[in-house]
Amino acid sequence: MNYRTNFNSAFANRGMGLENDINETNNYYRTYDIALIYKKPTPIRITKTDYENLRITDGFFETQSTLDYNGVYRGFYIEFDAKETKSKTSFSINNIHKHQIEYIKKALKHGGIIFLIVRFTTLKKDYILKGNELLNFIETQNRKSIPLEYFEKNCYKIEIKYAPRLDYIKIVDKLIEEKVLLS
């Protein structure tokens, strides 16, 4: 299940800044054998190749129906997405595709550690919003965006460092602890 899209919409909202920070961090985790987490390749629908099938001569981008990053850490399945907002006050739920919300429900049901990394670019603040917190917010609040205060109260803040840039795995440790306590 993939959704046809174009290069601009596929990449515009993702924010290369945050994406770069995450890719750098994942590289660091792989190099130092901390975790094995990759960005999934962007799905592409190929409509034409040259006669030897060596090159793609026509194709278009599709959007991921799942989340962008996944991998393994301490035997646990980790999956997350990266979202950016310029707003200083809230994060619009429209930033998350409907099929991604459905996917988050399923992935949690199967026992994955599922979350979003949300960056408030203007404020230079990064948070980890847990999948179940997100679903809970959507189900219980009649709001189209999540206020910054909600992040401050209910989410883990990630501090930017020199290396790795966005050391989110320490927070994943906390999510694992919570999961183990609940099970």
Next chain:
Amino acid sequence: MNYRTNFNSAFANRGMGLENDINETNNYYRTYDIALIYKKPTPIRITKTDYENLRITDGFFETQSTLDYNGVYRGFYIEFDAKETKSKTSFSINNIHKHQIEYIKKALKHGGIIFLIVRFTTLKKDYILKGNELLNFIETQNRKSIPLEYFEKNCYKIEIKYAPRLDYIKIVDKLIEEKVLLS
């Protein structure tokens, strides 16, 4: 880390028969909420898009440096690859890329459930070869291929059914049991 390749070499050895069976099975698992396992998109290096970035006008295929399928089942990280051989007597280790062997080592170290599904197409036999069995064979045997008898003795056989076609998840249950017993 991706390796430049072409359409033929990227797809020739994969065997559409086995790949189709696995995709169908994964669809079944998703539909009936049994497991959440996907084939990763083939990575593509894009060298040109049209002026609006709506379409890809030039690009080439890269080979996956990891394994082709991954996902979550009972909270565990699952990753595997599918390999086919026409041989009636053995499975050549050349079918597995060197970077995939390195990857398997790492993924096992991080606690993933890692294996290959190997199909002997002529014999119509499908086996699950565990990642650590494969590494063990490579390290201890001075052979370039794994004989069929090795599969019969050391691997789990998967029987073809109507639906799902290739019900490998029952064997994953056994791999999880072994893992839990060892930990």
